[in-house]
Amino acid sequence: MKSPSSPSREAHRQRCQRLVDSLAAAPDDIRLGKDTSNLFRSRVALNTRSLDVRDFTSVLEVNPKEGWVDVEGMTTYEDLVAATLPFGVMPMVVPQLKSITIGGAVTGIGIESSSFRYGLPHESVIDMDILTGDGQIVTASASNDCSDLYYGFANSYGTLGYALRLKIRTVPVKPFVELTHHRFESPERNFEALGQFCEDPEVDFVDGVVFGDQEHYVTTGRFVDHSPQPPSDYTWMKMYFKSIREKQRDWLSVEDYIWRWDTDWFWCSKNVFAQSTLVRVLAGRERLNSVTYQKIMRWNDRTGVMRSINRWRGVHTESVIQDVDIPIQHACEFLQFFHREIGIKPIWTCPTKPLDPAANFDLFPMNPETLYVNFGFWDVIKTRDAMPAGHFNRLVEAKVRELGGLKSLYSDSFYKEDEFWALFDGKSYRALKSRYDSAGRFKDLYQKCVLRV
Numbered sequence: 001m002k003s004p005s006s007p008s009r010e011a012h013r014q015r016c017q018r019l020v021d022s023l024a025a026a027p028d029d030i031r032l033g034k035d036t037s038n039l040f041r042s043r044v045a046l047n048t049r050s051l052d053v054r055d056f057t058s059v060l061e062v063n064p065k066e067g068w069v070d071v072e073g074m075t076t077y078e079d080l081v082a083a084t085l086p087f088g089v090m091p092m093v094v095p096q097l098k099s100i101t102i103g104g105a106v107t108g109i110g111i112e113s114s115s116f117r118y119g120l121p122h123e124s125v126i127d128m129d130i131l132t133g134d135g136q137i138v139t140a141s142a143s144n145d146c147s148d149l150y151y152g153f154a155n156s157y158g159t160l161g162y163a164l165r166l167k168i169r170t171v172p173v174k175p176f177v178e179l180t181h182h183r184f185e186s187p188e189r190n191f192e193a194l195g196q197f198c199e200d201p202e203v204d205f206v207d208g209v210v211f212g213d214q215e216h217y218v219t220t221g222r223f224v225d226h227s228p229q230p231p232s233d234y235t236w237m238k239m240y241f242k243s244i245r246e247k248q249r250d251w252l253s254v255e256d257y258i259w260r261w262d263t264d265w266f267w268c269s270k271n272v273f274a275q276s277t278l279v280r281v282l283a284g285r286e287r288l289n290s291v292t293y294q295k296i297m298r299w300n301d302r303t304g305v306m307r308s309i310n311r312w313r314g315v316h317t318e319s320v321i322q323d324v325d326i327p328i329q330h331a332c333e334f335l336q337f338f339h340r341e342i343g344i345k346p347i348w349t350c351p352t353k354p355l356d357p358a359a360n361f362d363l364f365p366m367n368p369e370t371l372y373v374n375f376g377f378w379d380v381i382k383t384r385d386a387m388p389a390g391h392f393n394r395l396v397e398a399k400v401r402e403l404g405g406l407k408s409l410y411s412d413s414f415y416k417e418d419e420f421w422a423l424f425d426g427k428s429y430r431a432l433k434s435r436y437d438s439a440g441r442f443k444d445l446y447q448k449c450v451l452r453v
């Protein structure tokens with residue numbers, strides 16, 4: 001365990017001071033300067049200055065006995081997990097992609113297969129230091145003077161301030177995870193079973209995949225001390241998502257379980273041809289990961305290569321890259337709508353339930369009594385006829401609202417402004433903005449997430 005008075009604390013303090021000075025000297029329209037990002041909406045204006053936070057990547061202290069880790073805000077989960085596993089613990093919820101950072105997941109909403117038990121990453125924050133738009137570093141916890149910021153930070157996407165340090169809860173791990181893939185033909189039976197698995201105290205992880213309207217899987221995982229066979233390896237030639245249909249039972253090391261979706265970006269590696277055997281051999285294990293795919297997608301976004309090819313082929317496209325949370329009682333209805341109107345497959349499903357029923361995170365309000373199912377779908381819809389901008393995304397937004405669900409804002413959104421603030425608690429947000437960014441140095445949430453300015 002690292003000591004709280006270790007040199008890393010002092011270095012952290014110095015980095016904080018440098019950042020306070022940089023922010024004071026910076027122009028108003030500023031963005032975070034990082035090497036990686038998992039955002040899927042590009043800014044309209046690209047010439048903004050950035051605040052260099054690339055050195056906020058240290059794990060300051062791991063305390064397995066008390067069950068927490070103290071970490072700098074731009075630390076990737078890859079580094080965070082690597083620092084905690086040797087102590088026999090992991091963060092309560094680890095998003096699937098290695099380059100997602102702790103600050104990004106807390107402010108931008110994350111989820112994983114332990115969320116049915118521990119909620120979303122922001123729910124396991126004990127306290128955090130935030131550099132606000134007003135240029136101060138404040139500590140926010142559930143019970144201190146800045147509890148409004150603690151509860152208002154999730155889903156604020158850096159528009160109130162930047163988390164520079166976070167103390168988050170951890171849970172003990174065992175060396176292996178035993179997986180069982182349960183297949184269901186009907187959606188009713190699938191979601192009924194999903195709900196039941198979430199009640200089972202023996203189960204440590206629950207998620208699932210819908211491959212077709214009659215092919216649903218729920219995968220349960222539990223920590224085990226031993227694997228009865230050499231654990232599987234999906235970090236190169238074999239693909240985890242394919243194994244779900246091929247095996248009923250499987251074993252992975254805890255680390256490989258945590259990153260099982262990263263190698264193939266769930267299944268989205270197909271978009272960069274990385275599911276071909278030849279490409280996998282040539283790319284090698286090190287390049288098959290979400291960071292590589294992000295770089296390729298961003299290059300494509302910048303150069304417009306696919307856009308030109310599609311235009312030449314006379315095809316109209318719309319990216320539908322979304323994660324939505326739907327109360328489980330409406331999961332079947334959402335899925336029926338989705339197959340009928342959107343048609344992307346596969347679809348990732350992941351249950352989540354608020355960790356503390358008394359907590360209310362203003363900008364991402366969830367019913368504490370309800371189990372939600374996250375549906376993740378990430379693809380491009382191609383049509384011969386030109387559709388109005390955002391046609392398919394709008395359909396999703398409307399259905400999610402009708403069913404009392406919530407949509408993540410990491411990708412494109414098309415909400416009207418009044419509709420947006422009704423969903424994401426405009427009143428609380430305005431109060432937070434005037435307390436922590438009174439001069440409006442950062443964009444507001446609507447400008448950033450919908451208008452993309």
Ligand SMILES: Cc1cc2nc3c(=O)[nH]c(=O)nc-3n(C[C@H](O)[C@H](O)[C@H](O)COP(=O)(O)OP(=O)(O)OC[C@H]3O[C@@H](n4cnc5c(N)ncnc54)[C@H](O)[C@@H]3O)c2cc1C
Pocket residue numbers: 032034036037038039040073074094095096097099100101102103104105107108109110111112157158159161162163164321323376378410
């Ligand atoms: C295809 C795809 C699949 C995804 N799947 C999952 C998933 O399965 N599970 C999951 O948990 N999440 C998933 N996400 C969402 C992801 O967790 C969020 O987009 C998250 O915000 C990304 O974090 P990042 O560290 O990459 O942040 P960035 O992309 O760098 O930033 C995201 C936003 O957060 C702000 N921000 C970043 N760091 C901080 C900070 N320290 N303080 C304040 N604001 C900050 C930035 O200004 C920006 O607005 C997915 C995203 C994509 C694109």
